[in-house]
Amino acid sequence: MRLLVIGGTRFLGRHLVAQALQAGHRVTLLNRGRANPGLFPQADHCIADRNGDLSVLGDDERWDAAIDNCAYLPRQVHALAARLAGRVGQYQMVSSISVYAAFRPGMAEDAALATIDDPDTETVDGRTYGALKALCEQAAEAGFPGRCLQPRPALIVGPHDPTERFTWWVRRFARAEPGGEVLAPGRPDAPVQFIDVRDAAAWLLRQAEAGTTGAFNLTGPDPAGTMGGLIDALRTTLGPTVRPVWVDEDFLRAAGVEPWSDLPVWLGRDEEASHRLDASRARATGLRCRPWAETIADTAAWAATAAASPSTPPGLAPAREAELLARWRAP
Numbered sequence: 261m262r263l264l265v266i267g268g269t270r271f272l273g274r275h276l277v278a279q280a281l282q283a284g285h286r287v288t289l290l291n292r293g294r295a296n297p298g299l300f301p302q303a304d305h306c307i308a309d310r311n312g313d314l315s316v317l318g319d320d321e322r323w324d325a326a327i328d329n330c331a332y333l334p335r336q337v338h339a340l341a342a343r344l345a346g347r348v349g350q351y352q353m354v355s356s357i358s359v360y361a362a363f364r365p366g367m368a369e370d371a372a373l374a375t376i377d378d379p380d381t382e383t384v385d386g387r388t389y390g391a392l393k394a395l396c397e398q399a400a401e402a403g404f405p406g407r408c409l410q411p412r413p414a415l416i417v418g419p420h421d422p423t424e425r426f427t428w429w430v431r432r433f434a435r436a437e438p439g440g441e442v443l444a445p446g447r448p449d450a451p452v453q454f455i456d457v458r459d460a461a462a463w464l465l466r467q468a469e470a471g472t473t474g475a476f477n478l479t480g481p482d483p484a485g486t487m488g489g490l491i492d493a494l495r496t497t498l499g500p501t502v503r504p505v506w507v508d509e510d511f512l513r514a515a516g517v518e519p520w521s522d523l524p525v526w527l528g529r530d531e532e533a534s535h536r537l538d539a540s541r542a543r544a545t546g547l548r549c550r551p552w553a554e555t556i557a558d559t560a561a562w563a564a565t566a567a568a569s570p571s572t573p574p575g576l577a578p579a580r581e582a583e584l585l586a587r588w589r590a591p
């Protein structure tokens with residue numbers, strides 16, 4: 261198969277390209293050459309900013325599938341479609357579960373999508389990201405009619421994750437003292453979903469090979485996981501003697517602790533429905549999710565060699581966590 265990957269050198273794209281090359285596919289990469297230059301010498305490289313001149317993609321080359329891993333604005337999809345018109349088989353626009361207008365437990369792909377007042381905005385942030393991705397999905401269908409796959413991943417985790425969300429938990433348990441305590445937020449039975457980046461990449465590649473079309477929630481595990489299951493998998497894999505201390509959500513909120521940003525992965529009860537999506541369509545088309553223990557062990561091995569990359573990484577600082585635990589215990 262001839263595969264074009266737009267944005268294939270950092271996290272999801274990097275794993276996708278590695279697996280595609282491993283499977284013997286011929287891969288062309290389009291990116292700016294900033295993230296990990298020198299990666300994948302065996303691929304064909306087109307160095308360009310997708311927001312500018314795309315003549316680097318030539319006029320004659322054809323691809324069986326194009327996987328667009330870094331589209332955030334509909335005009336980016338329109339520009340790519342104009343450049344590639346008639347030259348790709350399947351087009352994958354990697355979307356997100358953030359496309360949904362609201363979440364309810366067990367939600368499938370037919371739920372209502374988010375909308376935006378200003379569809380031409382160039383500001384991609386927490387308020388606009390999901391609705392702009394929904395517009396990217398529409399732009400994909402307009403530009404590559406009947407040939408689009410719109411994978412909607414939930415939280416993606418694993419080696420090379422630049423966001424330090426799931427990785428924060430891995431680092432937290434990896435540095436815990438034997439017998440020490442770790443703050444565990446909310447309820448052990450609160451739902452948790454995420455997908456190992458390598459499982460997401462394998463599914464994308466499989467759908468490129470099959471030419472699948474349509475929208476798919478992309479997350480694991482099967483059956484759905486819980487915060488207690490995650491904490492237990494972290495403890496078992498990284499610190500069997502560590503003692504989790506479950507701290508009530510109301511106490512944490514009153515202390516100014518924010519779910520997701522202060523304690524990554526965890527969502528408070530008002531938002532936890534987004535950790536309970538129906539991914540049965542993806543499973544029926546081959547999605548397989550590895551055990552959490554494997555994701556944790558591999559992320560820990562990678563994290564031990566990689567510094568936390570965001571300038572303001574998420575997660576509680578050690579002193580703040582200790583102070584919260586002391587206050588939680590205080591009579």
Ligand SMILES: NC(=O)c1ccc[n+]([C@@H]2O[C@H](COP(=O)([O-])OP(=O)(O)OC[C@H]3O[C@@H](n4cnc5c(N)ncnc54)[C@H](OP(=O)(O)O)[C@@H]3O)[C@@H](O)[C@H]2O)c1
Nearest residue numbers: 267268269270271272273291292293294295310330356416
């Ligand atoms: N991470 C998650 O938890 C999550 C969850 C749901 C959905 N998603 C979606 O999954 C996709 C992959 O996310 P990711 O974080 O894993 O991305 P990634 O693979 O790290 O992708 C970044 C890639 O895009 C390239 N790139 C960025 N801007 C570019 C531009 N203007 N022109 C050309 N290439 C450009 C980068 O290379 P250069 O910098 O060298 O150009 C790099 O190769 C995204 O569409 C995201 O919205 C992610």
